[in-house]
Amino acid sequence: CALHSSCALRDADPLPQASFFPPNDATMLPPGSFSDKVAFVTGGGTGLGRAMTQGLSQLGATCVIASRKLEVLQKTAEEITAQTGNKVFPVACDVRDPAAVAQCLDQMEKLTGLPDVVINNAAGNFVSPSEKLSPNGWKTIVDIVLNGTAFVTLELGKRLIRQDKGASFLAITTIYAESGSGFVVPSASAKAGVEALYKSLAAEWGRYGLRFNIIQPGPIRTKGAFSRLDPTGAFEKSMIGRIPVGRLGTPNEIKNLALYMSSHYATWMSGAVVRLDGGEYVSMAGEFNDLRKVSKQQWDLIEAMIRQTKGS
Amino acid sequence: CALHSSCALRDADPLPQASFFPPNDATMLPPGSFSDKVAFVTGGGTGLGRAMTQGLSQLGATCVIASRKLEVLQKTAEEITAQTGNKVFPVACDVRDPAAVAQCLDQMEKLTGLPDVVINNAAGNFVSPSEKLSPNGWKTIVDIVLNGTAFVTLELGKRLIRQDKGASFLAITTIYAESGSGFVVPSASAKAGVEALYKSLAAEWGRYGLRFNIIQPGPIRTKGAFSRLDPTGAFEKSMIGRIPVGRLGTPNEIKNLALYMSSHYATWMSGAVVRLDGGEYVSMAGEFNDLRKVSKQQWDLIEAMIRQTKGS
Amino acid sequence: CALHSSCALRDADPLPQASFFPPNDATMLPPGSFSDKVAFVTGGGTGLGRAMTQGLSQLGATCVIASRKLEVLQKTAEEITAQTGNKVFPVACDVRDPAAVAQCLDQMEKLTGLPDVVINNAAGNFVSPSEKLSPNGWKTIVDIVLNGTAFVTLELGKRLIRQDKGASFLAITTIYAESGSGFVVPSASAKAGVEALYKSLAAEWGRYGLRFNIIQPGPIRTKGAFSRLDPTGAFEKSMIGRIPVGRLGTPNEIKNLALYMSSHYATWMSGAVVRLDGGEYVSMAGEFNDLRKVSKQQWDLIEAMIRQTKGS
Amino acid sequence: CALHSSCALRDADPLPQASFFPPNDATMLPPGSFSDKVAFVTGGGTGLGRAMTQGLSQLGATCVIASRKLEVLQKTAEEITAQTGNKVFPVACDVRDPAAVAQCLDQMEKLTGLPDVVINNAAGNFVSPSEKLSPNGWKTIVDIVLNGTAFVTLELGKRLIRQDKGASFLAITTIYAESGSGFVVPSASAKAGVEALYKSLAAEWGRYGLRFNIIQPGPIRTKGAFSRLDPTGAFEKSMIGRIPVGRLGTPNEIKNLALYMSSHYATWMSGAVVRLDGGEYVSMAGEFNDLRKVSKQQWDLIEAMIRQTKGS
Numbered sequence A, B, C, D: 001c002a003l004h005s006s007c008a009l010r011d012a013d014p015l016p017q018a019s020f021f022p023p024n025d026a027t028m029l030p031p032g033s034f035s036d037k038v039a040f041v042t043g044g045g046t047g048l049g050r051a052m053t054q055g056l057s058q059l060g061a062t063c064v065i066a067s068r069k070l071e072v073l074q075k076t077a078e079e080i081t082a083q084t085g086n087k088v089f090p091v092a093c094d095v096r097d098p099a100a101v102a103q104c105l106d107q108m109e110k111l112t113g114l115p116d117v118v119i120n121n122a123a124g125n126f127v128s129p130s131e132k133l134s135p136n137g138w139k140t141i142v143d144i145v146l147n148g149t150a151f152v153t154l155e156l157g158k159r160l161i162r163q164d165k166g167a168s169f170l171a172i173t174t175i176y177a178e179s180g181s182g183f184v185v186p187s188a189s190a191k192a193g194v195e196a197l198y199k200s201l202a203a204e205w206g207r208y209g210l211r212f213n214i215i216q217p218g219p220i221r222t223k224g225a226f227s228r229l230d231p232t233g234a235f236e237k238s239m240i241g242r243i244p245v246g247r248l249g250t251p252n253e254i255k256n257l258a259l260y261m262s263s264h265y266a267t268w269m270s271g272a273v274v275r276l277d278g279g280e281y282v283s284m285a286g287e288f289n290d291l292r293k294v295s296k297q298q299w300d301l302i303e304a305m306i307r308q309t310k311g312s
């Protein structure tokens, strides 16, 4: 049954310890933290991008959200503005196309001026055995994730430098950007590229008043991500089983971290890579962590056997 | 003159770009974020430990600060309590001694009960060519930094597990824990050990409601650190010169990050290692970053020469 | 004078300690180590690729070398075959074009069959301030380095899997792939992508008999690299000054490591990333390594000042 | 049954792909590669240390092996000398004791002079839930692994520097030194410390003709390691199941890598960390690698479901 949607494992139960770690959806930073600030969020219409935009708007920022589907952006923009009273501008933009990026930024400059806060969050991904990947499948992901992020970042950087204006850049990558991962190989490669891009510019463009940081989220149930990464829902349970905190993350947890990193409280942060994943990465990577399956009785047995071995 | 204290370079000037990145000393989290919480901070009497304790206390926590010098702790405790109105308890404790650690925690249990927030911040360090290091010099640092952190963390962990109480653990390491660094070798080794300890326990002890994270600070002028790392002040200027943000950090910037990571906003964070260093690490590590010294005119020359090379 | 070619610093002198670390150009593996093996080396006509091809050929491999410039390949192929007596086939191929890659591999299959050893070494790079990078400049490098490596690797992998044939893949990246670096940002990003690609496939495709590893070379004087990275020669001296081994590397040192990693002695190596850089990376990255400039007398002064600070 | 020794899973079968990756036990480097060289190997009487000593001796080195159990060392020394015709000297030494280390090196200086090749291989380890670890249990491991390595390395370094003699240092750590791992926490912390020590000294002591490198072995069945890490044998099968190469490593595979890294072919290698683990680390760490369990039919279903999701 494992992979039939009829036996959907979606919304798999958290582990018992999750009760120690309740998610907090409230916005953490003080009201007005982004007053008079302009924020630009790619992929801001859905999922994590939407949550971050909501937070920025709530704290006073004027926001511009950019992605391909204008209707989705418009709906999100209206809803957030209705909630917060602050303007959210939707701008259609396919980040794979440098000319479209330039046009989108022209539009932004007219609407709001250049941003103080930039969040590169747009991405594409899907699971597939690598032997089934075509050159086109590969390029689609690399074009959105790596080239798209580079086009937006380089073009914005040049304009900010010309206007002698400082800004905070944030990129959303993933916990497998450093380790790599099978079955999502174009995404792993492109996200690793994004991380090197941001670390490089952190070093190079500090002198222009720009800082660059990275968040690596662990698994968070968003429609966009999960429909292409775990369409059957079969994988979710095993993921939760190895997360020390015992549950998936929420978009608002990413929001709070992202807002801190983009704020005037974090002006000394640049070139940082912050993993927010319930501990999943260290749990997977550590060679002996599977021993969590060993019971108390079994430990007693093991201990006795070790004692029997001579020497220390 | 470089190393004579008479020509003290201390308080070296920030770089021009620092004006884009003003430090913000205000406490970021909402008031009451740590109400009804107990916090335990080693080395809480001075420097970064003091700043973190101040922040926790200001936001409602009852604090216990522990280190060797009781008078220093007492003075800090009184000053903070006077400011915030919340109790800060000083407890003398040499973390190198497991029995002293156990006694200190006994005392804490009586005063406040077990903590919700633990910050392992105590450390020792000094600069020296490694060929001048005696076994004792080596051990002094490893005993404080690595064994001390382990004794505090293991003993607290066991007690929390027995009482089925959740908690957040934070360790303060350094940006050279991963890369290593000459001339501070015992500190580099011990801090690397602390990071492995915290990543390991993040994986293993999540099931008990415990999470473990790490902050790697860059250079922040505290009396403790700078008197043993840059006693002549000669090194400070060259450090600032390579920090993209163009200035040293402040204890309050560490405070705000530490408070976020220890708070109920970060319950999904475990096993994370957060660098807060003005970009110094990426700036040092990247092979071509020294090209920041190349002038605009020189770049034109270089570009012309590259164009002359045949092929792409 | 620093950047005028008239005062060329090229062939900058090694440091005194280099006499402890003489380069050994002899081929390390036993004769015949690659008998009956086929090797495929991109960029095999010049620089490091040529040295690795020479080594493989000398030890019995039939080699195919592929890059854009057929004449260069032909000359190299003839010279190596003349030396070693083993066939080297030149095949023109622009790795940016998936169709060209497929054709090149068709040609290879006819000439030699599929390879046992694959070395992805082709790359492009140049130094530039990032604010001068056009989208095209960015894409040129990412297309060669990341997409080119992916097209070659995925297409070869699929063919090997279909034929149930095992192979060793090696990618040549750089010491700034993990840290990033300003002024070579497209290269840093693309090489980071290559590393994630190889680590990902190491995990995923082991079951098909394929292994994947990475070498990160430090600075080695090749015409291709140095004419676009240090055209004036001004940078070389400062690079040598921070390399613990006190000299640049040689192509043959990369050759010996690459041959080991590609050989039957290394069948248990997969997903490994091996830095070969004279220690440059750790020397740059460690925060206090600049203290190597402190003299013995100054150390005595520093030590005395540290002693004066109270406490440990 | 999982943990009863009666159903011993020891000598668990390799995976099918292991036939692509046969271990090669032959010594790789040319005969005489270590003629006139002196090698010092801690823990050289057993397991990996013994295999490395055998290789060094076979290639001409005069060896000194040091650990606590003199009889074990003597037996190994005699057997190897009988095989290779080159002297192997056993010296009793508990590396935890700086005075014992100094005496051991005095003895070595008399027997052979200072070494050209140093391998820090001695270690201790055992599996245990961290809540069962006493301060003594913690210290036992840290004392052997971290302090022991430091005492040997610092003392040898000082003597070599005084005699102006170059040497290669190698430390044997583990694949969980960087990631950490539950259930072997003192070992993880201490090995991380060893890595920082070696990277630090690579940067600092290059100027004295010394280089420092690290091997991180994956699982290799030695009596010492497995009797304390997997005494019931229950864990071995699941380890093999996630190793891309499909089998455990052999001591001789470590030998060949170690000999290369310690040889005159690798004089440009310093500060390097080489993982040799059959790909286990990247396989564990990559978030989606568990999808290797998905069958071909299930992939078809998944692909169809992804296609149905709207948008790219």
Ligand SMILES: NC(=O)c1ccc[n+]([C@@H]2O[C@H](COP(=O)([O-])OP(=O)(O)OC[C@H]3O[C@@H](n4cnc5c(N)ncnc54)[C@H](OP(=O)(O)O)[C@@H]3O)[C@@H](O)[C@H]2O)c1
Pocket (backbone or CB within 6 Å): A042, A043, A044, A045, A046, A047, A048, A049, A066, A067, A068, A069, A070, A072, A093, A094, A095, A096, A120, A121, A122, A123, A124, A125, A144, A148, A172, A173, A174, A175, A216, A217, A218, A219, A220, A221, A222, A223, A224, A225, A226, D311
């Ligand atoms: N959710 C998770 O578990 C998770 C884990 C790790 C990392 N992340 C990262 O978090 C970020 C947000 O993901 P999510 O989960 O919120 O998924 P999502 O809702 O699918 O977000 C992806 C966004 O990217 C936009 N986008 C895609 N292609 C684009 C293009 N060519 N040009 C402009 N915009 C484009 C999409 O909008 P349009 O369709 O309108 O273009 C969409 O709004 C991504 O970077 C993802 O890799 C997520």
Ligand SMILES: NC(=O)c1ccc[n+]([C@@H]2O[C@H](COP(=O)([O-])OP(=O)(O)OC[C@H]3O[C@@H](n4cnc5c(N)ncnc54)[C@H](OP(=O)(O)O)[C@@H]3O)[C@@H](O)[C@H]2O)c1
Pocket (backbone or CB within 6 Å): B042, B043, B044, B045, B046, B047, B048, B049, B066, B067, B068, B069, B070, B072, B093, B094, B095, B096, B120, B121, B122, B123, B124, B125, B144, B148, B172, B173, B174, B175, B216, B217, B218, B219, B220, B221, B222, B223, B224, B225, B226, C311, C312
């Ligand atoms: N400032 C920086 O630039 C910087 C950079 C990177 C990392 N850090 C880290 O930040 C942390 C705080 O450093 P700091 O700059 O604030 O320096 P600091 O004021 O010297 O703090 C060190 C604290 O550790 C305590 N301590 C030392 N030995 C102890 C022992 N055996 N038992 C208990 N407590 C002990 C000291 O108190 P007693 O003397 O009373 O014992 C002192 O309060 C340290 O972990 C340091 O490594 C600082």
Ligand SMILES: NC(=O)c1ccc[n+]([C@@H]2O[C@H](COP(=O)([O-])OP(=O)(O)OC[C@H]3O[C@@H](n4cnc5c(N)ncnc54)[C@H](OP(=O)(O)O)[C@@H]3O)[C@@H](O)[C@H]2O)c1
Pocket (backbone or CB within 6 Å): B311, C042, C043, C044, C045, C046, C047, C048, C049, C066, C067, C068, C069, C070, C072, C093, C094, C095, C096, C120, C121, C122, C123, C124, C125, C144, C148, C172, C173, C174, C175, C216, C217, C218, C219, C220, C221, C222, C223, C224, C225, C226
């Ligand atoms: N030398 C160093 O200091 C150093 C340091 C770190 C890393 N590396 C890496 O080492 C590798 C070799 O560099 P090198 O120093 O030997 O420089 P190189 O001689 O310039 O080698 C680059 C090779 O790539 C080939 N190439 C470039 N574009 C190509 C394309 N589109 N399709 C196919 N082949 C292409 C070139 O041949 P064609 O022009 O004929 O196409 C050339 O043979 C590179 O991956 C480089 O990044 C070198």
Ligand SMILES: NC(=O)c1ccc[n+]([C@@H]2O[C@H](COP(=O)([O-])OP(=O)(O)OC[C@H]3O[C@@H](n4cnc5c(N)ncnc54)[C@H](OP(=O)(O)O)[C@@H]3O)[C@@H](O)[C@H]2O)c1
Pocket (backbone or CB within 6 Å): A311, A312, D042, D043, D044, D045, D046, D047, D048, D049, D066, D067, D068, D069, D070, D072, D093, D094, D095, D096, D120, D121, D122, D123, D124, D125, D144, D148, D172, D173, D174, D175, D216, D217, D218, D219, D220, D221, D222, D223, D224, D225, D226
């Ligand atoms: N086998 C694996 O799967 C594996 C995996 C990763 C890493 N490693 C590493 O590989 C190295 C060798 O391990 P192994 O598998 O060969 O196990 P082993 O045979 O148990 O080797 C450990 C050696 O360390 C010596 N030793 C222990 N305590 C000592 C002390 N206080 N002073 C001096 N010598 C001491 C032991 O000799 P005495 O008892 O005579 O003192 C023994 O020869 C270790 O560093 C280990 O961490 C092994």
